[in-house]
Amino acid sequence: MPTKVAYLGPRGTYAEKAAYALVKLDKLSEATLLPCSGIRSVIENVATKHCEAAVVPIENSVEGGVTETLDALWGHPNLFIKSAVVIPIRHALIGSGSLEEISEVLSHPQALAQCSGWLNQNLPNCLQLPTSSTSEAVRMVQGSKFRAAIGSTKAALEINGLSKLAYPINDVQGNCTRFVLLQNNESNQEGDIASFAFSLHSNKPGSLLKALNCIASLGLNMSRIESRPSKRELGEYIFFIDIDLKDKLIDTNKKLKRLLEPLCENIVYFGSYKNEEFEID
C-alpha cells in the first residue's frame, strides 16, 4: 500500500535524513515523502489521516525534549510511535560571504542552541534569527553576503553558490537527535522501548513516587522522565516516561498498566517500538 510520510522540510533537513532511515527500518512500501513547514503541520497531517505516517524529532542529547512534539503526542492520543532512530547531528555554517562579513545567523532554534558556544566565541556580535527548519535557513541566506545559516552539509549542497564557512560547529561532539515515526493505527505491543505519559489524580506528597514505584516494582529500567506543564494551572504537570523493554516478558506492559491506571487521572500510551542508532556518515 502506498504510504505518504510527512516530515519537516524543505529538502535537506535532518528530519528528511531520519525519514529515509525510518522508511527503510519500518519497510514501508511505496513511500513518498511530503515536506511540511513546522512540526505542528507535520503532526496534523498524520492526525487528520492526510498522510499515513509522520517523522518528528522527539529528543536531543544536548537540548533535551522537543516540546512541540511532546505536547502534540499528549494532545493526539490516536497517534502511536512505530519506530525510532538516533541520528548524529553535525552542523555547518553555510553562506556565500566570508566569515568576517557575516552579521546575521539563521537557523532552527534547536540548532542555534546546539551551536551557542561556537557562535559566542566566533560571531559574538551577530544577530541570531530563528527559522522553521535548518534547510529553510539555508534557503533564506542564498544570495546574501552578510547572512549565514546553520544546517547540514547536505542542505548546503542542495543550493548553488553556497559553501561551508565552518564545520563542524556544534558545541558537543556527540550531538544527536532521536526521531520517531508516528502512525494513526494500532500501536505495537513489542519493541525495545515503551513510551507513555500520565497526569496524576492529585498533587499530594508521594503521588509521583507511588507511580514511579510501580515501574521499579516490576524491575523495569526507566530510561527517560520529563515533565511538561498541563497548561491548565501553574504547578500541574504531565510526565513523559520511556521504559527499557529489552529482554522483558511480553505481558510486562499489561502488568504496568494495571498498576498505574488507578493512580493516574489520564494516561496515554504511545506504544512499544524498536530503536536504531546511526553512525556518522
Ligand SMILES: O=C(O)C(=O)C[C@]1(C(=O)O)C=C[C@@H](O)C=C1
Ligand atoms: O531543522 C531540521 O533540520 C530538523 O530536522 C529539526 C531539528 C530539531 O527540531 O531538533 C532536528 C535536528 C537538530 O536537532 C536540529 C533541528
